[in-house]
Amino acid sequence: MSATWRKWVLVGVVGLVGCKTTGSAVREAPERPRQEVHFDPVSVTADLELSELNDEELFAGGTSAFAANDFARAARYFGRLVDFHPQSKHRNEALYNAGLSYERLEQWEEAYLRFSELADAEKGTGDALDAAFRMAETQYHLGRFTDAAKVLGTIAAREDLPVGKRLEAQVQQGVCELESGQPEKAEATLRKVTTTYEGLPDKDEVEDYFPGQAHFFIGEIYRLHYEEVKLDPEKGSDALANDLNYKAELLLSAQGNYLRAIRVGNGHWATAAGSQIGAMYENLYEHLVNSPAPKELDAEEAQIYREELRKKVRVLLTKSINIYERTLEAAERIGSQNAFVAKTRKSLEKMKALLLADTDGAPLPAEATEPAESEPHT
Template sequence: MSGTWRRWVWVGVVGLMGLAGCRTTGSGTRPEAAEPVTRHEVEFEPVTVTGDLELERLNAEELFAGGTSAFAAEDFKQAARYFGRLADFHPDSGHRRQALYNAGLAHQRLKEWEEAYQRFSELADAATGQGEALDAAFRLAETQYHLERFEEAAAQLQVLAGRPDLPPGRRVEAQVQLGICQLEAGQREKAEDSLRRAVSDYEEMADKDLVDKYFPAQAHFFVGEIYRLNYEDVRLDPLKGSDTLAKDLNYKAELLLSAQGHYLRSIRVGNGYWATASGTQIGAMYENMYSQMVNSPAPPELDGEEAVIYRQELRKKIRVLLTKSINVYERTLEAAERIGSQNAFVDRTRESLRKVKELLLADAEADPEAAPPPAPASKPHS
């Protein structure tokens, strides 16, 4: 699926975690020269290269304190330097595991996914790990996701999701993220099964407060995404004839309504972030349906008069789609304002609302019988 806007799907604990990370090592080889060359060798006293001369004079306690201070100040580049130096050059320090993990966190904040992956990979134990080893396993899957190693991330999360000893919230988290990675890997059926299982596990819980609402809302959202992708796969081609076009249009509408149903379920869970995202996607689907219908030529078997009638009826349906899109966008913005949400989805919704209102106004001006754009809703909507 097109995933350029879905790089925010992972949620993680933000801040300095007093946990563990991993050590990285590197090696390289130099290719042999193609032809023998004459070298003049000059000998110098041996020099030990430490990699970061500025931090060489600091001991483990000083490095850990410096890394902690830099992370607290959100200077993640410095934090990664201090923690990395401690981890790599003070293997016997009692702070080493904490430094390793925190170095991975700092690299994550910098979106240095390969470096973060290297730090977490040594500690991660998806099968039996506890504490920092368990947290590192979740972090490792996250870095694999961002590195677009979706199948590797899915394999890691499959193990985590299958562990009966994990707290309910962590199992649901692993199951949801497993579904997302499967979806990114192009495995829609597996993804839907994983996401629905996460929702089912959540619904069966006697105490739902054990799970952050972020995850079941995210699961519903991405089930909606699967139906949206199926919706986009259906192409409206008038050249196939009016009967086929009607069937395709009805099927496409069914997929739109199915996607909308899952987005609405996501909204009802009550997480503000995914509620805003879901409202945005619903409005965008109506807008997309409008675009496809308005740019679709009449079926070729229709004569002149029939084609005119076809276009008139199509305009009525298009007007309904625009109106629905406006209503959804307005409700989404109202909800975002009530909860104080401000993110990329809110900005996108405002711009889409403006554009759709302009389209409806242009349609009304072109057709005197068209109804004017609806006024903003005066009451809050659930």
């Protein structure tokens, strides 16, 4: 609760005074010394500007401030209404809007406190249901992934909700499970989403954002597995070859799920998926060019190794450039502008410069021009 809304001053003074007794022989007990006990004052500064406003005025002021993107002021007005006008017909809406205001300010704990008072994941509808979603998001930003997944799992299990709402909750649940370090559980949750979506007779009843997000994050799970595989020449050529093949398989598995995200057709996740595919080829390229030849190779064998490696590197460069270019073309076609677009554009220029710096004029192997849409491993 904001420290500007109230002022409380607590000072405890306890007087301990000796009592008197009466009887045939009147005797006054000696007065005990007076004692005073002082407690430290606890204060929250009053918001004098708002103290004279009624709930209607506070709601109007908060609404106006929110519309003007003055979220700090909006939070003050809505918060004042919530705390000092508990019987107001605007209280629930003000509570939700106060949470939204803090969310815009990225004050996640304050947002959580407001949303949690209104949220009802088990039975809520309207603002109570929306507040449950938003509460889970604040928990996500606070790093409380397990708590967020539990709230979202409760919503996802509700048969009384439309399928779109359940899928939205389930996707976000999977993301939180992934963030909490449970990739297997996350993948199982996200695959339930994609299975449900593919089984819908009318996919238009579900917003394509969430199925696209589900496929994208399954791709992310395989990308994380891909990054865990380290290419170490010290292991020897056979072990290095096995690790490289396994790493390539994981790349293709990630690519397959990213491609499915693209096919769903949501602009945001399609752009993000294309960017990640290109980035994985770029990453593998960097691994290869920075990897020394296995020590067991003699000079002649090491030279052959480097020549073969250079061919594979040029393949990866070309594939990465093709994917980046097609991602940007798609982004321009649908008018998508997000962080992935900027990242893709920057990476494309880098890959072009690297390919240009390679002065080998030999033709590329056929695999360099294979279409990215070829069905990869899953």
